[in-house]
Amino acid sequence: MTLVLTGAPEAEPVTVSEAKSFLRLAGSSEDTLIEGLIRAAREDVERATGLALIDQTWRLALDAVPRSDVVLLMRHPVREIIAVTAYGTEGEAALVSAGDYQADLISRPARLFFRARPEPMRALNGLEIDFRAGFGEAGPDVPDLLRRAILVLVAHWYEFRASFGPDEQPVAYPPQYERMIAAHRDRRL
Structure with missing residues (x-):
């Protein structure tokens, strides 16, 4: 099972001006740095939570439909x-009809239940x-607490830009961010 980002977000949940206001910065000399910190902080929040904050497209590649007929x-x-x-044994692509699966987009994780298994399929992917x-x-669509977590992480990384040794850690993540x-x-059982 491989999950691949195929279309990155077109915006960030926090703007450079919002971050500069939070950091109490004036001028534009460090806008590029702040923009990079915002992107890195968003990616970190997404990695840590399993969320996609701003609309983006993904591709999940599987070798086969699981025995349970449910894909997470x-x-x-x-x-x-x-x-x-679905890709046939010779590599030919065929769209699976929406009538052959049922989507549950409310649950976390979202699920696809296959009413009819596409077969035969190639062995890999x-x-x-x-x-x-x-x-x-856009940013306002993202829960406010997650936007604030990005700002806290941006501010922390901005403040601690220099390198620190192992004995000076942890400086990578502020406790309030966690x-x-x-x-x-x-969470899973």
Whole structure:
């Protein structure tokens, strides 16, 4: 099972001007640095929580439909199933009809239940599921606590830009950041 980002977000949940205001910075000499810190902080929040903050497209490649006939989509929230493609033994692509599967986009993780298994499929990466995930197209669509977690992480990384030794750690993550994202982490039994 491989999950690949096929379409990156077109915006960030936090703007450079919002971050500069939070950092109490004037001028534009460090805008490029702040822009990079925002992107890195968003990616870190997404990695730690399993969320897609701003709309983005993903492809899940599987060798086969699981025995349970249920495929889990490990990005949340899933907004749309774009396409399900099965590859035959000779590599020919065939779109799987939407009537052959049922999508549960409310659950976390989102699920696809296959009513009819596409077969025969090639042995490796025989099934691809393309989907769109995210809270929306712009920063205000993202939960406020996650936007603030990004700002806290940007500020922390901005302040501690120099290198630190192992005996001076942890400086990578402020404690309030961990508390802010804790409620959004995907918990499993």
